[in-house]
Amino acid sequence: xxxxxxLAAALLAGSSLLATTASAQETVNLTWQMWGDESDTALFTSxxxxxxxxxxxxxxTPQFSGWTDYWxxxxxxxxxxxxxxxxxxxxxxxxxxxxxxxxxxxxxxADGMDKAEFETSIMNGLSHDxxxxxxxxxxxxxxxYYNRDKFAAAGLAEPALxxxxxxxxxxxxxxxxxxxxxxxxxxxxxxxxxxALGADYFNDANQFDVTNAxxxxxxxxxADLTVADKASPVFASGAGAISGSGRFAAGSAxxxxxxxxxxxxxxxxxxxxxxxxxxxxxxxxxxxxxxGSGWGVAAASQHKEEAxxxxxxxxxxxxxxxxxxxxxxxxxRLAQQDFWYDVAAKDVTGTRETLKYMFEHSTPFRLNEYxxxxxxLLTQYMPLALNGDKSTEEVLSDIQSQxxx
Amino acid sequence: xxIAQETAKVPSRSAARRRNRLDIREGRTAFFFLxxxxxxxxxxxxxxxxxxVVLSFTNWKLLGQPAFVGFANYxxxxxxxxxxxxxxxxxxFFTAEYLVLNLVISLGLAVWISSLKVGQKWFRxxxxxxxxxxxxxxxxxxxxxxxPGGFFDFLMGALSIHMPSVLTDQNLAMQAVVVVSLWAGVxxxxxxxxxxxxxxxxxxxxxxxxxxxxxxxxxxxxxxxxISPTLxxxxxxxxITSLQVFDQIYVLTRGGPGSATATLGYAIYQKGFQNxxxxxxxxxxxxxxxxxxxxxxxxxxxxxxWVHYDN
Numbered sequence: 001x002x003x004x005x006x007l008a009a010a011l012l013a014g015s016s017l018l019a020t021t022a023s024a025q026e027t028v029n030l031t032w033q034m035w036g037d038e039s040d041t042a043l044f045t046s047x048x049x050x051x052x053x054x055x056x057x058x059x060x061t062p063q064f065s066g067w068t069d070y071w072x073x074x075x076x077x078x079x080x081x082x083x084x085x086x087x088x089x090x091x092x093x094x095x096x097x098x099x100x101x102x103x104x105x106x107x108x109x110a111d112g113m114d115k116a117e118f119e120t121s122i123m124n125g126l127s128h129d130x131x132x133x134x135x136x137x138x139x140x141x142x143x144x145y146y147n148r149d150k151f152a153a154a155g156l157a158e159p160a161l162x163x164x165x166x167x168x169x170x171x172x173x174x175x176x177x178x179x180x181x182x183x184x185x186x187x188x189x190x191x192x193x194x195x196a197l198g199a200d201y202f203n204d205a206n207q208f209d210v211t212n213a214x215x216x217x218x219x220x221x222x223a224d225l226t227v228a229d230k231a232s233p234v235f236a237s238g239a240g241a242i243s244g245s246g247r248f249a250a251g252s253a254x255x256x257x258x259x260x261x262x263x264x265x266x267x268x269x270x271x272x273x274x275x276x277x278x279x280x281x282x283x284x285x286x287x288x289x290x291x292g293s294g295w296g297v298a299a300a301s302q303h304k305e306e307a308x309x310x311x312x313x314x315x316x317x318x319x320x321x322x323x324x325x326x327x328x329x330x331x332x333r334l335a336q337q338d339f340w341y342d343v344a345a346k347d348v349t350g351t352r353e354t355l356k357y358m359f360e361h362s363t364p365f366r367l368n369e370y371x372x373x374x375x376x377l378l379t380q381y382m383p384l385a386l387n388g389d390k391s392t393e394e395v396l397s398d399i400q401s402q403x404x405x
Numbered sequence: 406x407x408i409a410q411e412t413a414k415v416p417s418r419s420a421a422r423r424r425n426r427l428d429i430r431e432g433r434t435a436f437f438f439l440x441x442x443x444x445x446x447x448x449x450x451x452x453x454x455x456x457x458v459v460l461s462f463t464n465w466k467l468l469g470q471p472a473f474v475g476f477a478n479y480x481x482x483x484x485x486x487x488x489x490x491x492x493x494x495x496x497x498f499f500t501a502e503y504l505v506l507n508l509v510i511s512l513g514l515a516v517w518i519s520s521l522k523v524g525q526k527w528f529r530x531x532x533x534x535x536x537x538x539x540x541x542x543x544x545x546x547x548x549x550x551x552x553p554g555g556f557f558d559f560l561m562g563a564l565s566i567h568m569p570s571v572l573t574d575q576n577l578a579m580q581a582v583v584v585v586s587l588w589a590g591v592x593x594x595x596x597x598x599x600x601x602x603x604x605x606x607x608x609x610x611x612x613x614x615x616x617x618x619x620x621x622x623x624x625x626x627x628x629x630x631x632i633s634p635t636l637x638x639x640x641x642x643x644x645i646t647s648l649q650v651f652d653q654i655y656v657l658t659r660g661g662p663g664s665a666t667a668t669l670g671y672a673i674y675q676k677g678f679q680n681x682x683x684x685x686x687x688x689x690x691x692x693x694x695x696x697x698x699x700x701x702x703x704x705x706x707x708x709x710x711w712v713h714y715d716n
Contacts, residue, residue, distance in 0.1 A: 072678050075467035075468050075681060076467065078467075078468055079467055079468060096681065097468070099468055099469060100468060233553050233554060233570075234553060234570065234573040235553070235573075236552055236553050236570070236572040236573050236658070236661075236662075237572070237573075237658050237659045237660065237661025237662050238548055238552075238572055238656060238657045238658045238659050238661070247554070252554070370680075372679055372680055372681075373679075373680050376659075376675065376679055376680070379659060379661065380659060380660050380661035380662070380663065380664070380667075381661065381662070381663050383573045383661055383662035383663070384575065384661075384662050384663045386573070387569065387573050387574065387662070389574075389575055389662070389663070390663070395663075398487075398663070401487050402486075402487060402488060
């Protein structure tokens with residue numbers, strides 16, 4: 001009698017389990033969290049629709065939050081179990097957040113996906129300790145935006161692909177006239193700039209060593225453009241509306257450093273011709289860091305298999321083409337980069353040559369879990385070196401003393 | 406005699422018992438009426454407070470499992486962190502400067518408004534406006550004014566006054582934060598003090614005037630002592646909010662340049678939500694709590710010397 005009951009119960013449980021899996025196969029609703037705003041909804045909904053077109057049983061719903069909020073919410077959502085199935089990740093934040101993502105290597109191997117279709121530096125950027133955690137949708141190195149009209153007016157030749165820091169400095173000084181600065185410095189210049197000059201902020205053990213002679217010297221070179229040559233204004237540590245990009249767009253600075261991800265907006269907001277050039281090199285060869293973003297599968301997702309299928313479509317050729325044609329992203333997929341060059345960058349001189357050159361000379365962007373601390377400290381403390389209150393050495397040793405070891 | 410005492414006692418005892426029973430019954434009813442807000446207080450106040458005490462003894466990083474680290478966070482705070490003492494000094498400096506300026510300005514405005522024959526209401530509304538304007542929005546507008554190359558720099562340039570850009574100068578940055586805080590915070594105290602001034606009985610002032618007291622004497626010897634309880638309330642509340650200052654700093658300076666405007670409130674945000682060191686941030690929060698408690702207790706102790714209650 002008892003056994004019958006047990007069997008009946010087991011049967012019942014089994015059938016209900018079957019029922020749930022059956023219904024799961026019918027429609028799987030996946031959530032997809034990323035940064036952005038309402039203006040992005042249409043574009044990313046069209047990518048989500050690609051998934052349903054390929055896999056009719058999978059429906060993806062994008063959820064947006066602002067860039068800054070996104071990074072505050074992500075760990076909170078993850079630790080409270082409310083994280084979405086598909087999660088946007090930026091390469092520089094990977095060391096802090098890789099643990100919320102599912103390692104993708106086994107999925108990639110099982111699928112037979114060819115990793116070489118993606119740009120190498122960003123595939124590395126979206127991995128941690130050799131494990132792939134996300135697939136990229138965009139990529140880009142930091143480069144120099146310059147005002148072609150001002151170069152022409154000053155009678156300067158436009159930057160060569162392998163221009164040196166001395167060339168850059170001479171141009172910045174020559175372009176500084178009256179109310180106009182030759183260059184508008186920003187906090188991140190003290191990361192990308194020194195790397196291009198051949199310096200390193202890490203020691204061999206991947207720990208911060210920002211007081212090493214090479215790095216101090218490189219930072220000083222950039223800082224001197226503000227302190228000694230007065231070719232750049234000091235940037236403020238606050239959330240500056242009048243940052244380098246603002247000054248460049250307003251025409252009050254002739255050069256500034258940023259990534260290709262702002263190209264579309266910059267191009268549309270200025271009334272002069274813009275050009276892009278690689279970051280200036282030091283005595284040695286050029287070398288550039290890249291960053292980019294991608295999407296991964298949440299480690300806590302209930303539908304990892306389906307989420308990976310969706311991910312494959314979202315980072316697939318068709319999606320890359322849509323994002324590139326809209327100018328939203330320089331694709332991490334090599335074959336689709338042309339759409340971006342042809343559409344978003346069509347009026348910007350030198351984009352294709354500059355970016356091709358930079359990708360050929362890319363160097364791994366070295367990061368650790370304290371990267372956020374470092375960037376915040378640079379933003380907070382560099383102004384002191386730039387306004388002459390402290391020397392570059394003092395500022396860098398202040399920063400070093402506050403970095404967790 | 407004894408019998409009379411006994412008979413007197415018996416009914417009183419039973420009455421007490423009845424009252425007790427009534428008390429219990431009423432208490433139970435009251436408890437159920439209070440339950441909704443009690444649950445709210447426990448869920449959203451008591452538990453988070455307990456949690457933050459516990460967290461301050463862990464190394465929780467928002468992601469992953471926290472491990473118990475004993476007093477390590479507090480030891481790091483007081484002995485290792487090169488930032489803590491500057492941050493504490495900035496917080497106290499801001500509080501002292503802001504508190505004094507706020508009280509002087511708001512009291513001055515309140516006296517001025519109460520002396521007006523017409524338009525008192527309008528001025529009260531005008532000065533109160535910033536109080537219900539979101540602090541972040543206020544700070545963003547001021548940031549645009551003070552930013553390098555912004556309106557303030559333009560103005561100084563037009564007036565041929567040579568001064569460094571406010572937000573990138575170590576000394577001026579904190580003054581910018583004070584100015585923004587004053588703009589946003591003076592109105593509340595102005596309305597508060599103005600209302601108190603209007604409550605001062607006119608016959609006291611009249612009597613003083615007949616006795617030949619000057620306007621100056623009437624202010625210092627009659628009106629000020631009579632509004633001192635309100636002044637005390639304003640002082641305590643302003644001190645507490647200024648020790649917690651965050652919005653203005655988040656928008657204007659992010660604690661910089663250097664550590665010129667880094668305060669405890671901003672340090673908690675930075676350690677907790679930017680660097681994801683929740684345990685350490687909780688430890689700073691408890692130090693801030695202790696500081697606010699101590700200063701408030703000090704103010705309550707000091708009030709005996711200067712606050713006059715009418716009764």
